[in-house]
Amino acid sequence: MLVGCLGEQSPLLPAGTSDEIAPRIGTAQRATDQEHQRLLAAFGGEYRAPRARAALDEVVQRLAKAGDGQIGHYEITILNSPVVNAFALPNGRLYVTRGLLVLANDTSEIASVLAHEIAHVTARHAVERAEKEAESALVSQVVSQVLKDPSRGAAVRAGSKLSLARFSRQQELTADQISVRNIARAGYDPYGASRFLATLGRNTAFRNSGQNQSADDKRLDILSSHPQTPERIAAVTAAARQIAAPGIGERDSGRWLNAIEGLPYGEDPRDGVVRGRRYLNSTLRIAFAAPEGFSLEAAQDMVIGVSANGAQALRFDSVTLKAGQxxxxYVAAGWIEGVETTGIEKVEIGGQPAVIAHGKGTDWTFRLAAVQVGERVYRFILAARGTSDPERPMRSIVDSFRTLSPAEAQSVRPMQIRLVAAQADDTIASMAERMPEQDRPGELFQLLNGLDRNAALTPGQRYKVVAE
Incomplete structure (x- = not known):
């Protein structure tokens, strides 16, 4: 029942019931407060940003006025997540992550996102999708249970998935077309949709290249529920050209930049922060560094790391031991299902009691470490493909682990979006120097500001940078 449209997708939420907020839908398709709470839990909760929220509310009101009554009442929630995504529930709840908000460079771009989500609701796409899935499930059940033909059942299931993918793909393109028309009626620049989709594509490429993977390596397969970005850009650009040539409609970049200045960039400080290969958590008062060549990403309750070649993976989290354990x-009992733990060694890590061990799975070799600080146990899992033993990189991790002093913990501050006016001699490189803690700061500066590689900066114009 959740319609996810951009970037990093989350699993679909089950259907339920609740009071209607927007267009009438059947009882089976009504979203519930429980689904809303599950979304909040999955995406870090609600982030309260009065200026950004006011700007979003104004955009929706203008879209509603231009929709001649076709657009009902919508409630917007900003999700406290660095991932880039936007959602709509069939009852009219709209969700945008703060990670998406900081990528937009003007009001028309964010208007295209909201208009796209509203189009999914008004076009009843979630309802149609649910009906199609029910039909597909019924066909598969008949084939497998009535015809008793497993091979035929597999073929039907594959065909059903393909038809669902094409159906969803068409929904996305339809929502794009509707959104371009609606933002133009509301007085916004209809080309904002193509600019923002281009930024989304560049964001995906930026993230993938951090793991030595190009955008081409991440091509969407034929069962994907979303069209590839170039196809969507071409479609929305053509739709905008049918309305008018470039240069019409409102952008109001100054208003939007003011609305998002000060928004956190990246992880919520409550989950710890990543500074290059270092992870620091002011709440837990701990820090460690990943091995050379690793990229880290902090999430709620854990940290994930991946080596540049993808051959090694790191996970860090914490647990509490049972009474008397x-x-x-604990390590001997094995905390990874299917992995035999051996070579358990009692050591001291960062001045704290600890245990290290190694393990072997079917396709991976593991190094494990558990550090006890008070009642909490911090766990490191380092996995390497095949039979290569990741002992050396694990040693570098545990050697870097330490507890933070109160002063050090207090000094850990979140990164935020700041606006800097370009001087006459400023370049992309000089602006990037303002973001020394960020990975590939030059590329990030271009991404955040929608700039080409060799673009010249305009003196006096404000640009987004990431700083404490």
Missing amino acids: TLES
């Missing part, structure tokens, strides 16, 4: 017995 020792570190050695």
Whole structure:
């Protein structure tokens, strides 16, 4: 029942019931407060940003006025997540992540996102999708249970998935077309949709290249529920050209930049922050560094790391031991299903009691470490493909682990979006120097500001940078 449209998708939420907020839908398709709470839990909760929220509300009101009554009442929630995404529930709840907000460079771009989500609701796409899925499930059940033909059942299931993918793909393109028309009626620049989609594509390429993977390596397969970005850009550009040539409609970049200045960039400080290969958590008062060549990403309750070649992966989290349980017995019991833990060694890490061990799975070799600080146990899992033993990189991790002093913990501050007016001699490189803690700061500066590689900066114009 959740319609996710951009970037990093989350699983679909189950259907339920609730009071209607927007266009009438059947009882089986009504979203519930429980689904709303699950979304908040999955995406870090609600982030309260009065200026950004006011700007979003104004955009929706203008879209509603231009929609001649076709657009009902919508409630917007800003999700406290660095991922880039936007959603709509069939009852009219709209969601945008703060990660998406900081990528937009003017009001017309964010208007295209909201108009796209509203189009999904007014076009009843979630309802149609649910009906199609029910039909597909019924066909598969008949084939597998009535015809008793497993091979035929597999073929039907594959065909059903393909038809669902094409159906959803068409929904996305339809929502794009509707959104371009609606933002133009509301007085916004209809080309804002193509600019923002281009930024989304560049954001995906930026993230993928951080793991030595090009955008081409991440091509959407034929079962994807979303068209590839170039196809969508071409479609919305053609739709905008049918309305007018470039240069019409409102952008109001100054208003939008003012609305998002000060928004956090990246992880919520409550989950810890990543500074290059370092992870610091002011709440837990701990820090460690990933091995050379690793990229880290902090999420709620854990940290994930991946090596540049993708051959090694790191996970860090914490647990509490049961009463009477020792570190050695906990590690010996094995916390990874299907992995035999051996070579358990009692050591000291960062001045704290700890245990290290190694394990072997079917396709991966593991190094494990558990550090006890008070009642909490911090766990490191380092996995390497095949039979290569990741002992050396694990040693570098545990050697870097330490507890933070109160002063150090207090000094850990979140990164935020700041606006800097360009001087006459400023370049992309000089602006990037303002973001020394960021990975590939030059590329990030271009991405955040929608700039080409060799673009010249306009003196006096404000640009987004990431700073404490």
